[in-house]
Amino acid sequence: MNFLTIFARNLKQGPQTEAFPLGPAFTPDRLRGRIEFKAESCEGCRICERVCPANAIRFAKTPDGMTFDCWHNTCVFCGNCEFYCPTDAIHQTNDWDLSHVNADKFDMVEHGLIPNQTCVDCGATALNTAPMVKNAKPPLSAEEYTELRARCPKCRAKYLKNRKVPA
Amino acid sequence: MSTHDVPETFSIPVGPLHVALEEPMYFKIDVKGETVSHIDINAGHAHRGIEYLTTKRTMYQNVVLTERICSLCSNSHPQTFAMAAEKIAGIEVPERGIYLRTVADEMKRVTSHLFNVALLVHLVGYETYFMHMMQVREIGQDMLESIFGNRQDIGAMCIGGVRYDLDDKSIAYIKGALDKIEAETKDIIKTFKTNGSILRRTKGVGVLTHADAITCGVVGPVARASGIDYDVRREAPYAAYDRLPLVVHSLTDGDVWSRAMVRLEEILTSIDLLRVCLRDLPGGPVNINDRPDIPPGQAVTRSEAPRGEVIYYLRTNDTPQPERVKWRVPTFMNWDSLRFMLQDAKVADVAMIVNSIDPCLSCTER
Numbered sequence: 001m002n003f004l005t006i007f008a009r010n011l012k013q014g015p016q017t018e019a020f021p022l023g024p025a026f027t028p029d030r031l032r033g034r035i036e037f038k039a040e041s042c043e044g045c046r047i048c049e050r051v052c053p054a055n056a057i058r059f060a061k062t063p064d065g066m067t068f069d070c071w072h073n074t075c076v077f078c079g080n081c082e083f084y085c086p087t088d089a090i091h092q093t094n095d096w097d098l099s100h101v102n103a104d105k106f107d108m109v110e111h112g113l114i115p116n117q118t119c120v121d122c123g124a125t126a127l128n129t130a131p132m133v134k135n136a137k138p139p140l141s142a143e144e145y146t147e148l149r150a151r152c153p154k155c156r157a158k159y160l161k162n163r164k165v166p167a
Numbered sequence: 168m169s170t171h172d173v174p175e176t177f178s179i180p181v182g183p184l185h186v187a188l189e190e191p192m193y194f195k196i197d198v199k200g201e202t203v204s205h206i207d208i209n210a211g212h213a214h215r216g217i218e219y220l221t222t223k224r225t226m227y228q229n230v231v232l233t234e235r236i237c238s239l240c241s242n243s244h245p246q247t248f249a250m251a252a253e254k255i256a257g258i259e260v261p262e263r264g265i266y267l268r269t270v271a272d273e274m275k276r277v278t279s280h281l282f283n284v285a286l287l288v289h290l291v292g293y294e295t296y297f298m299h300m301m302q303v304r305e306i307g308q309d310m311l312e313s314i315f316g317n318r319q320d321i322g323a324m325c326i327g328g329v330r331y332d333l334d335d336k337s338i339a340y341i342k343g344a345l346d347k348i349e350a351e352t353k354d355i356i357k358t359f360k361t362n363g364s365i366l367r368r369t370k371g372v373g374v375l376t377h378a379d380a381i382t383c384g385v386v387g388p389v390a391r392a393s394g395i396d397y398d399v400r401r402e403a404p405y406a407a408y409d410r411l412p413l414v415v416h417s418l419t420d421g422d423v424w425s426r427a428m429v430r431l432e433e434i435l436t437s438i439d440l441l442r443v444c445l446r447d448l449p450g451g452p453v454n455i456n457d458r459p460d461i462p463p464g465q466a467v468t469r470s471e472a473p474r475g476e477v478i479y480y481l482r483t484n485d486t487p488q489p490e491r492v493k494w495r496v497p498t499f500m501n502w503d504s505l506r507f508m509l510q511d512a513k514v515a516d517v518a519m520i521v522n523s524i525d526p527c528l529s530c531t532e533r
Contacts, residue, residue: 006299016302026309032316047458053228078231078322083330084458092316 031094032079035070039112042068042089044129048081057081066127068112072098073105087130119152121159126152136160176204181517183212188518189286190528192502196509196517203512208505210532217533218492225487226252226461230325237496237530238319239282242275243472244494244530245324250405251481252326254466256459262449264328268406270341270444271315271323271331272470273437277348278307279473280388280430280437283525284355287427290519291368296358303351310344313337326461328454338445345438352434359428369424373508373520376421383504387475387497388429389524393421399471406470410447411440423516423523430525460487472497474525496530 010016018025044066049057056074060067070081070090081090100108117128131148133140140148148159176199183191195207217236221229233244246268253260260268285300308318314337315321323329333341359365375385380393390397398415400408416432418425465482475497482491501524508520 003295016305026312028309028313028316030313030316032322050225051227053224053231076231076235076320077317078234078320079316079330080227080231083325084227094316 027094027096029094031096032077032092033096034072034093034098035075035081035110036091036093037068037070037110037112038089038091039068039114041087041130042112042114043087043132044114044127045086045132047084047086048090051080051084053078053080062113063116065113065115068110068114070110072108072110086132086134089130117150119155120150121155122152124152124154131156133160175199179514185518189522190526192521192526192528194509194517194521196514198514201513201515203509203514203517206506206509208502210502210528213528213532215529215533218494221492222488222490226326226483226489227458229489229492231322233492233494234320234322234324236494236533237527239279239527240275240472240474240477240496240530241320242271242323243470243477246272246406247468247470247477247479247494248481248492249324249326250468250470251466251479252461252483254468255464255481255483256326256461258327258455258459260328261452261454263451264453265407266444266448267329267331267333267453268324269408269411270333270441271321271329272406273441273444274307274311274314274341275321276437276473277434277441278304278311279525280434281307281348281352283473283522284427284430286522287369287423287519288365290522291365293362293364296362300355303348303355306344306347306351310341313340325454327457327459328452330454332453333445333448338448341441341445345441349435349438352431352438356428356431356435359424359431366424368516368519369422369427371420371422371424372516373423373512373523374421375504375508377419379504379507380421383507384500385475385504385524386500387471387473387525388426388433389475389501389504391415391417392425392429394419399469399476403469405468407444411443413440423519426523426525461489474498474527475501477530494530494533496527498524498527498531502526502531 046059049059054074054076056071058069079092082092114127114129116125119126148156151159176197178195178197181194181196182188183193191212193209196203197205221232224232230245230249233248234241236244281304285297288300289297311321312318315323315331323331375393377394380390380395394417396415396417400413401415414436416429418429461483463484467480469476469478478495480493481489484490512520
């Protein structure tokens with residue numbers, strides 16, 4: 001293509017730069033941006049904490065349960081946590097707009113709490129995590145899942161062992 | 168000293184921060200008039216201690232860390248690292264994962280080569296065409312962002328396969344983008360063959376003869392432009408390269424123009440390889456869907472990064488962290504050849520010749 005053709009084409013197309021902040025910026029669906037944590041689907045396996053290369057993810061035991069914190073100012077947005085999460089409790093949204101004033105720098109945290117509960121069987125205090133039942137055969141019904149979730153880890157194991165599996 | 172005793176040679180510093188240099192490299196150049204008579208290369212301005220850091224991170228964290236060694240070869244590093252880990256643990260990557268690795272590799276090669284040749288045009292002084300080439304590269308960058316979620320650190324690799332998958336919609340999108348890049352690249356090649364400004368500044372400049380190239384042990388497009396017909400993708404196929412119609416381009420002149428031309432031709436080859444990959448993409452899983460412990464052992468793997476051959480040595484022990492990770496990057500082999508290329512060059516060509524080896528100091532000095 002000779003230069004006059006490129007010139008004519010560019011004249012017709014207008015500027016190639018984005019109008020941001022006056023207009024929308026190019027944001028694909030798959031863009032790896034801000035981390036989103038869903039406490040209700042977390043199994044509490046803490047694999048995200050182990051694979052995070054920047055140590056941006058921290059779990060901590062508190063009197064209310066287990067807290068999850070992802071520090072966005074430490075995060076490198078690699079997506080390892082989402083990739084290795086067995087229950088899709090962590091998701092990277094395509095929200096890239098993380099600019100903030102310096103005073104807010106300690107608030108750039110995705111926070112979640114896996115609360116404590118009292119086991120319906122033994123009355124022990126345990127975390128209300130999502131049960132690890134990915135490989136349970138046959139898959140649990142919604143009712144069974146709720147029943148299982150209300151128990152502590154020991155009683156969950158018992159529940160699964162005593163579960164009537166149709167032959 | 169009287170005015171008549173002006174010394175014949177002057178010593179001028181180029182870099183580490185210099186308007187025309189893209190990388191923090193320091194050259195002490197002795198000039199006689201406008202001609203370079205001797206050069207001293209000094210490095211070490213971009214050292215970040217990543218080699219040490221890899222021994223403090225687990226294998227799975229290191230896949231991300233190695234990706235951040237270099238932004239333009241940011242796929243070759245984790246891929247070669249993952250290949251080494253897979254070799255030690257005896258992991259077989261699923262067939263679809265193998266093809267998707269090749270897709271990610273070639274996409275990065277297209278944008279990396281376009282970037283380097285665009286910078287050459289910028290150093291030639293043809294700013295308008297530089298802008299145009301960067302805009303062509305932007306098609307590739309948008310493609311990377313849309314498929315992988317990031318323009319540079321694409322995060323495609325994991326130990327045991329790849330982290331992304333392609334569906335019909337994304338395959339159609341890639342094909343559309345490749346068509347655009349291919350047409351533009353063909354025009355760029357035509358311009359490089361006919362444009363007077365580019366030809367006058369780059370033809371016969373910074374020549375590295377075949378003999379010197381062998382002496383320096385150069386790799387990648389620098390070697391291929393000096394008539395060394397060598398490409399790791401063909402000599403030691405990894406990923407899916409043994410199944411693909413790979414054409415290795417080599418030229419004999421060894422000047423700046425030849426190195427740019429080899430890169431431009433390789434863009435077209437990469438586009439062909441991508442099309443074949445997308446056509447033959449097998450079904451099945453993209454990775455092993457597991458996170459096995461890597462047993463103690465050691466392995467050496469190599470791959471063809473956009474700049475040339477990158478070699479990884481990995482030694483593991485009983486801990487989750489590797490005991491030693493060592494990599495040899497293409498720029499380490501190529502920058503010694505600058506002594507030959509810059510000899511008797513004009514001072515005005517120094518930046519252009521340095522750019523023609525596509526130096527990447529962030530991975531050389533890590």
